[in-house]
Amino acid sequence: MQIALIDYGAGNLTSVRKGVAAAGAELVTPSRPDELARCAGMVVPGVGHFAATSSVHQAWRSAIVARVEAGVPLLGICLGMQWLFEGSAEAPDVPGLGLLEGRCLRIEAERPLKVPHVGWNSLSVIRADGILDGVDDGTHVYFTHSYAAPLTRDCSASVIHGQAFAAVVQRDHVAGVQFHPEKSGAAGVRILRNFIGMTRG
Amino acid sequence: MLAKRLIACLDVRNGGVVKGVNFEGLRDAGDPVELARRYNADGIDELVILDVTATIEERQALAATITAVSRELFIPLTVGGGIGSAGDAAAAIDAGADKVSLNTAALADPPLVTRLARIYGSQAVVVAIDARREGGGWTVMARSGQSATARDAVEWAREAEALGAGEILLTSIDRDGTRAGFDCELTASVAGSLSIPVIASGGAGTFDHFVEVFTTGQADAALAASVFHFSEHAVDELKTHLAGHGISVRR
Numbered sequence: 001m002q003i004a005l006i007d008y009g010a011g012n013l014t015s016v017r018k019g020v021a022a023a024g025a026e027l028v029t030p031s032r033p034d035e036l037a038r039c040a041g042m043v044v045p046g047v048g049h050f051a052a053t054s055s056v057h058q059a060w061r062s063a064i065v066a067r068v069e070a071g072v073p074l075l076g077i078c079l080g081m082q083w084l085f086e087g088s089a090e091a092p093d094v095p096g097l098g099l100l101e102g103r104c105l106r107i108e109a110e111r112p113l114k115v116p117h118v119g120w121n122s123l124s125v126i127r128a129d130g131i132l133d134g135v136d137d138g139t140h141v142y143f144t145h146s147y148a149a150p151l152t153r154d155c156s157a158s159v160i161h162g163q164a165f166a167a168v169v170q171r172d173h174v175a176g177v178q179f180h181p182e183k184s185g186a187a188g189v190r191i192l193r194n195f196i197g198m199t200r201g
Numbered sequence: 202m203l204a205k206r207l208i209a210c211l212d213v214r215n216g217g218v219v220k221g222v223n224f225e226g227l228r229d230a231g232d233p234v235e236l237a238r239r240y241n242a243d244g245i246d247e248l249v250i251l252d253v254t255a256t257i258e259e260r261q262a263l264a265a266t267i268t269a270v271s272r273e274l275f276i277p278l279t280v281g282g283g284i285g286s287a288g289d290a291a292a293a294i295d296a297g298a299d300k301v302s303l304n305t306a307a308l309a310d311p312p313l314v315t316r317l318a319r320i321y322g323s324q325a326v327v328v329a330i331d332a333r334r335e336g337g338g339w340t341v342m343a344r345s346g347q348s349a350t351a352r353d354a355v356e357w358a359r360e361a362e363a364l365g366a367g368e369i370l371l372t373s374i375d376r377d378g379t380r381a382g383f384d385c386e387l388t389a390s391v392a393g394s395l396s397i398p399v400i401a402s403g404g405a406g407t408f409d410h411f412v413e414v415f416t417t418g419q420a421d422a423a424l425a426a427s428v429f430h431f432s433e434h435a436v437d438e439l440k441t442h443l444a445g446h447g448i449s450v451r452r
Contacts, residue, residue, distance in 0.1 A: 012294050048322035118398050120204040120451040140451035144324040
């Protein structure tokens with residue numbers, strides 16, 4: 001079965017495509033929302049500004065939510081993870097998908113720490129199963145972002161940069177990673193493989 | 202805690218690495234894919250492919266190199282050297298680069314930085330600054346360090362950040378190739394003025410030079426080429442050395 005990569009025009013999908021392919025999945029980029037019905041999983045990538053998610057039209061939002069309700073796994077990467085929440089201070093008027101409770105806020109960090117948070121930082125693993133199966137506490141993964149999701153009961157791993165925030169979230173078959181698994185070496189490929197495993201039940 | 206990054210630079214011409222590499226057991230010392238694989242296994246945090254070519258034919262070979270390297274390496278990959286336009290940036294990114302590095306093109310056309318940041322996000326846009334010590338400050342050099350501009354390096358770095366650059370790759374022309382150590386004063390002056398990360402380059406010769414640039418130099422990352430060629434496990438040995446000095450590294 002295929003995994004759908006949701007392309008809403010925000011940034012470069014080449015790396016995500018290669019990463020998911022290396023993890024063993026067949027990726028498709030549907031051009032119409034109804035094509036999601038043929039997919040066993042959905043990946044929402046994304047870099048850049050939260051407002052970019054507003055280019056995901058209502059028909060797509062409805063189709064994605066309907067597939068999630070039907071039990072199809074969803075993985076949000078970076079901005080795609082933030083989009084799973086209710087919204088973000090980066091674009092207060094743009095609603096998130098609202099699958100998870102909470103709003104994303106700008107990272108509060110003082111010098112010498114910098115914002116954006118760019119580089120390899122270590123995960124504090126809270127739940128070492130599901131999307132994080134086989135990923136050790138303290139594993140470094142590659143981040144690049146200025147806004148972050150709150151620590152809620154859905155948080156599977158946190159990270160500290162000035163403050164603690166969510167690095168990995170998962171509720172049932174809805175998962176998100178703030179970092180870039182496609183740029184995070186072997187641990188990142190493992191996480192993508194775990195997601196592909198979820199799509200195969 | 203955010204790790205300090207070690208970045209290996211591959212100078213590539215016509216699909217091959219041009220700087221001398223002497224790893225034992227490397228099938229083809231000039232093969233960038235083989236070298237990238239070796240660095241990756243040794244724990245390098247990022248790679249920069251620097252295009253040192255001049256012709257269109259060679260540029261096409263570069264795209265094939267980027268694709269080949271990015272297909273099997275899942276760490277950030279930056280391409281620089283020949284990015285003169287939005288079209289060049291698109292070609293590099295389509296081939297598999299995560300970031301593009303602009304130098305002379307950013308000086309000649311500063312709005313290009315903003316345009317690329319809007320298309321790909323700031324995290325994909327690196328502004329490379331070649332700086333030469335002059336008087337009490339540092340002057341920005343263009344055209345691979347060949348011609349001086351009227352710009353001050355610290356001011357240009359601030360401007361690049363305001364234009365939308367996500368990182369600054371800062372090379373000391375005075376130290377480049379000397380192995381006398383990074384220009385930590387330059388790095389600290391720029392890093393202390395910005396909110397975006399600064400990658401220090403030029404002058405790496407010993408492991409202690411990296412300790413200095415990450416402490417007194419306040420660099421977020423350090424880029425080198427030849428120092429990683431000293432031994433087969435130079436990256437791993439360097440990380441052990443840095444960790445021994447209390448510097449956070451990715452293991």
